[in-house]
Structure formats: structure tokens, C-alpha cells
Amino acid sequence: MANLELVINDYLPLRDVVYQTLRNAILKGELKPGERLMEMKLAGKLGVSRTPIREAIRMLEQEGLAITIPRHGAQVAKMTQKDMDDVYEVRRALETLAMKYVSGNMTTEQIADLRYAEKVFEEAVADGDSDKIEQKDTEFHMVIYEATGNMRLGSIMTTISEQLSRYRWAYLLHHKQLKQVIDEHRALVDAIESGDYEKCLKATMDHLNSQEEIIKEVIKANN
Amino acid sequence: MANLELVINDYLPLRDVVYQTLRNAILKGELKPGERLMEMKLAGKLGVSRTPIREAIRMLEQEGLAITIPRHGAQVAKMTQKDMDDVYEVRRALETLAMKYVSGNMTTEQIADLRYAEKVFEEAVADGDSDKIEQKDTEFHMVIYEATGNMRLGSIMTTISEQLSRYRWAYLLHHKQLKQVIDEHRALVDAIESGDYEKCLKATMDHLNSQEEIIKEVIKANN
DNA sequence: TTATTGTATTTTGTATACAAGAAAATACAA
DNA sequence: TTGTATTTTCTTGTATACAAAATACAATAA
Numbered sequence: 001m002a003n004l005e006l007v008i009n010d011y012l013p014l015r016d017v018v019y020q021t022l023r024n025a026i027l028k029g030e031l032k033p034g035e036r037l038m039e040m041k042l043a044g045k046l047g048v049s050r051t052p053i054r055e056a057i058r059m060l061e062q063e064g065l066a067i068t069i070p071r072h073g074a075q076v077a078k079m080t081q082k083d084m085d086d087v088y089e090v091r092r093a094l095e096t097l098a099m100k101y102v103s104g105n106m107t108t109e110q111i112a113d114l115r116y117a118e119k120v121f122e123e124a125v126a127d128g129d130s131d132k133i134e135q136k137d138t139e140f141h142m143v144i145y146e147a148t149g150n151m152r153l154g155s156i157m158t159t160i161s162e163q164l165s166r167y168r169w170a171y172l173l174h175h176k177q178l179k180q181v182i183d184e185h186r187a188l189v190d191a192i193e194s195g196d197y198e199k200c201l202k203a204t205m206d207h208l209n210s211q212e213e214i215i216k217e218v219i220k221a222n223n
Numbered sequence: 224m225a226n227l228e229l230v231i232n233d234y235l236p237l238r239d240v241v242y243q244t245l246r247n248a249i250l251k252g253e254l255k256p257g258e259r260l261m262e263m264k265l266a267g268k269l270g271v272s273r274t275p276i277r278e279a280i281r282m283l284e285q286e287g288l289a290i291t292i293p294r295h296g297a298q299v300a301k302m303t304q305k306d307m308d309d310v311y312e313v314r315r316a317l318e319t320l321a322m323k324y325v326s327g328n329m330t331t332e333q334i335a336d337l338r339y340a341e342k343v344f345e346e347a348v349a350d351g352d353s354d355k356i357e358q359k360d361t362e363f364h365m366v367i368y369e370a371t372g373n374m375r376l377g378s379i380m381t382t383i384s385e386q387l388s389r390y391r392w393a394y395l396l397h398h399k400q401l402k403q404v405i406d407e408h409r410a411l412v413d414a415i416e417s418g419d420y421e422k423c424l425k426a427t428m429d430h431l432n433s434q435e436e437i438i439k440e441v442i443k444a445n446n
Numbered sequence: 447t448t449a450t451t452g453t454a455t456t457t458t459g460t461a462t463a464c465a466a467g468a469a470a471a472t473a474c475a476a
Numbered sequence: 477t478t479g480t481a482t483t484t485t486c487t488t489g490t491a492t493a494c495a496a497a498a499t500a501c502a503a504t505a506a
Contacts, residue, residue: 013293013489015281039458049491051274054458058238058278062285070236071458071497086375089320097316152309156379236459262488272461277488294467294488 003030004045014048019056021046026065026076027165033078037066064163079166081219088212091160094153095204101148104195110147111193117143118185125178133178134165140185144192167215177214184210226253227268237271242279244269249288249299250388256301260289287386302389304442311435314383317376318427324371327418333370334416340366341408348401356401357388363408367415390438400437407433 004025006017022042025031037057039050046053057074060066068074106114121136138161145154184207191199227248229240245265248254260280262273269276280297283289291297329337344359361384368377407430414422 011293015489016293038456040456050458051490051492055278055281058281059285062282070234070239072499073458083375086373089373090317090375090379093316093320094313097312150309150312152306152313156313238459261486263486273488274460274462295469296488 004042006046006048014052015055015059018042018046018048018052019059022056022060023063023065026060027162029166031076033076035076037074037076039073063159079163079219081216084164084167084212084215084219087160087164088208091157091164092205092208094157094160095208096201097150098144098148098153098157099197099200099204101150101153102144102192103197103200106147106192110143111189114140114143114147114189114192118182118189121185122182125182134168137168137181138162138165164215167218168211180210181207227265229269229271237275238278238282241265241269241271241275242282245279245283246286246288249283250385252389254299256299258299260297260299262296286382302386302442304439307387307390307435307438307442310383310387311431314380314387315428315431317380317383318431319424320373321367321371321376321380322420322423322427324373324376325367325415326420326423329370329415333366334412337363337366337370337412337415341405341412344408345405348405357391360391360404361385361388387438390441391434403433404430 004021006014006021022031022037031037037060039053039057042053043050057066057068061068061074065077066074067077117136117140121133121140124132124136127133138158141161142154142158145157148154184203188200188203188207191203194200227244229237229244245254245260254260260283262276262280265276266273280289280291284291284297288300289297290300340359340363344356344363347355347359350356361381364384365377365381368380371377407426411423411426411430414426417423
């Protein structure tokens with residue numbers, strides 16, 4: 001099993017720390033799909049009692065990252081090719097909505113923020129730290145979702161994007177693809193700045209399609 | 224506080240029974256927005272220990288129906304007018320996606336199922352049992368989501384629709400509006416049967432818009 | 447060999463005990 | 477009366493104990 005370690009924060013309840021720890025491990029693939037989440041084992045590894053472990057598992061379960069069968073315990077949720085297709089369809093619909101909100105409606109300040117987020121992402125790519133790349137990519141997209149002003153949309157998109165990140169880590173390591181991601185981000189910012197909805201939509205779809213393509217290959221390779 | 228009672232199911236862990244009980248109470252408005260969810264009180268009312276209560280609260284929290292502040296406990300989440308607008312925007316985007324899937328693609332059997340679900344809904348309206356009306360309305364829409372074949376879409380839509388049901392109960396009591404809901408459902412089935420995407424979209428949007436209108440009034444009246 | 451039964455072990459489910467933090471009540475001084 | 481300590485009470489957070497179910501596995505019979 002993965003090597004788990006808690007980063008204690010004195011004021012956060014242990015259940016939240018445990019939740020974040022397990023969640024990270026799942027999203028990064030350190031806890032593998034199908035792997036059992038046994039309470040005592042996790043409690044031993046993390047040096048806490050079963051109570052916070054159980055509460056964290058309930059949270060993961062609700063989020064779709066774990067599946068529990070009553071009296072059999074929990075395991076890391078599996079993600080299939082079909083799941084991925086479905087998630088991407090939903091994402092396309094919601095990214096389209098996001099573009100309806102932002103095209104022609106972002107303030108110059110928001111666009112500046114977006115450009116900045118894009119630059120920070122490029123720097124992360126230059127650094128080569130995959131954790132950071134992943135994080136900065138998410139942040140870039142979050143700037144857009146926040147600009148929509150629709151909090152619900154933002155939170156659903158965050159969930160979706162994080163669930164996808166279970167697979168993104170794999171391809172974010174390939175430098176060639178990262179160059180392409182940068183180009184697509186730039187194209188998207190340009191489109192948003194132009195204020196033209198159709199342009200925005202095209203840039204978004206291009207970005208999603210190429211990402212989906214690569215992730216599918218990763219999943220295929222993993223089975 | 225609401226009068227809670229557990230419907231024990233021998234094989235379901237108590238946490239799940241408690242979760243469903245609390246969730247229902249919140250969605251029906253028996254537990255009011257902002258109301259505190261105190262562990263001992265709930266445990267006493269439901270005749271269980273704090274452990275399953277806590278796990279149920281963690282699930283509600285993850286679902287957005289409860290908010291917990293560390294060391295202060297949990298309370299029923301509040302829903303504002305703005306929240307409602309946001310949820311409806313998301314729902315519109317996803318219903319549009321659903322229509323893309325189903326228009327022209329539903330089998331005769333699926334359409335028959337849909338007509339049947341519609342009929343059952345009408346019967347529920349005739350009965351006047353608001354719990355049943357609510358349930359049959361949800362089931363009608365679920366037939367469509369299931370026909371898309373996209374499980375993710377289905378589960379997100381279910382969540383959204385259930386969250387909205389926190390307010391639907393109020394207006395489902397008014398007979399005049401129910402007549403309109405029936406008409407809209409029929410129009411939607413006809414549109415789907417015609418296979419014309421644009422017709423489907425219009426029928427869906429009409430349904431959503433009129434629902435949103437009424438719910439907004441209910442919220443306004445509640446504040 | 448294959449099923450089946452019984453037993454030991456593991457694991458989850460639930461209750462409870464105790465610690466610690468937050469809120470409320472009380473006491474006291476200005 | 478108002479403001480501030482101080483104590484008390486309430487509530488959450490965490491650990492642990494015990495019960496009950498599931499599983500693993502060996503012994504037995506077909």
C-alpha cells in the first residue's frame with residue numbers, strides 16, 4: 001500500500017486531515033483503484049484511531065472516490081473508459097456554459113489574472129514538478145470558473161477536474177504534451193480576450209478533446 | 224425540531240438509515256435551513272449512538288446539505304436565491320446535453336417507459352399525495368437521464384433535482400401548477416417521440432423555466 | 447477430488463468513555 | 477450598569493471496547 005503520512009494542522013479535525021491525505025493518495029494513484037481501505041490498517045499507518053478514518057471514508061464515498069459495501073468495507077473506486085467518456089461529455093456541456101458566462105463579460109482585471117495564471121502554469125512546466133504543474137493547471141481553469149460568478153458551476157467543475165486528475169498525472173509528465181497544453185491555454189486566453197463566443201467555444205473544445213485523447217491512451221495502457 | 228423516526232432495515236448500517244432520515248427531513252423542510260444538527264440530540268431522538276450520526280453528518284456535508292464548522296458542529300445548509308439561479312443554469316446546460324443524447328435515439332420501448340412514467344405521475348397528482356407526486360416526478364425525469372446511458376450525468380442530475388426538491392414540496396401542493404406540470408411533461412414526451420432536437424430543447428426549457436419561476440416565488444415568500 | 451461444515455480470525459458496526467475546546471453563566475470590580 | 481475574569485456547562489473530537497458479521501481455512505464426508 002501507499003506510504004501515507006499525515007500533515008497535522010492543529011486546528012483542523014483529524015478527519016479532515018485524514019480525508020485530504022487519502023484523497024490525495026487516490027488522485028495521485030498511490031492508492032490504486034480497487035484497493036481495499038481497511039480501517040485498522042489505515043489507522044495504524046496514520047497513527048490515529050478508527051473514528052476519523054471512518055468519517056473520512058464516508059466523505060470519500062459521497063464524492064465517488066471510494067465505494068463501500070456494507071459489512072465488507074470500502075475500496076478505492078475504479079474508473080473505466082466508459083466513465084471517462086461520460087465525465088467528458090458532462091464537462092463539455094459545463095465548459096460550454098462557462099464560456100457563455102465569460103465571453104465578452106470578463107473585466108480587464110480578470111483577464112489579467114487569467115494571463116498571470118497561465119504564466120505561472122508555464123513556469124511550473126519549466127520547473128518540471130508534476131505536482132505543481134497539476135496544481136497550476138487546475139488553478140488556471142479555476143480563474144475562469146470563478147469569473148462566471150456561478151459558485152455551483154465552480155464546485156462541480158472542481159470535483160470533475162479533480163476526479164480526472166486521477167489520470168492526468170500520468171500524461172503531465174510528457175514534455176511534448178505539456179507544450180501543447182500551453183499553446184491551448186494561450187489560445188483560450190486570446191479567445192476570451194477577443195470576446196467572441198464561438199472562438200472561446202472552439203478553443204475550449206480543442207483543449208478538452210486533446211486532453212481526453214491522451215487520458216484515454218493512459219487508461220488503455222493501464223488495463 | 225422535526226419529529227424524526229428511523230425506518231430500520233436490518234441489513235443497512237445505521238449510518239445509512241440515519242443519513243436517509245436526516246436527508247429527507249432537510250429536503251422536506253422539516254429540518255430548517257440554519258438549524259443546528261447536534262449529535263447528542265439527534266442520537267437521543269433516533270435512539271442510536273453518536274457514531275452513526277456523525278458519519279451521516281459527514282455524508283450530508285459532502286453533499287452540500289449540511290455545513291460544519293470545526294468544533295462548533297453542523298447545521299442545515301441555507302439556500303439563497305442566487306444559489307437557485309446558479310443551480311438552474313447548470314441544470315439547463317445538463318438538460319440540454321440530455322436532449323442531445325435522447326432526441327432521435329430513444330427506442331420505442333424506452334419511449335413507452337417514459338409514457339408510462341408520465342401516466343404514473345398523473346395518477347399521483349390525482350391522488351394528491353405530495354410525497355408520491357414529488358417521487359413520481361423525479362422518476363419521470365430519471366427515465367430520460369437513464370436513456371442517455373451516461374451514468375455520471377444521471378447521478379449529477381439526481382443530486383441537483385433532489386437539492387431543488389427542498390423547495391418543490393411547497394408548490395407541488397397547488398393543483399393549478401400541477402396541471403401545468405402535466406401538460407409540460409406530455410409536451411416533452413411528444414417532442415422526444417418526434418425525434419426533433421429543437422422541439423425537445425424547447426419543451427425542456429419551457430418546463431425548467433416555469434418551474435424555476437414558481438420556486439423563486441416560494442423562496443421569496445419564505446424570506 | 448469436490449462439497450460442506452465448523453471453527454478461528456479478521457473486519458466492520460455501534461456504543462461509550464474521556465479529553466479538550468467553545469459558549470454560557472456567574473461573580474466581581476470599576 | 478457595564479465590562480471583564482472565572483467557573484461551569486455543553487458540545488465536539490478522538491480513542492477504545494465490545495458485538496456481530498464476513499472471511500479464511502482446515503477437517504470431514506460424499
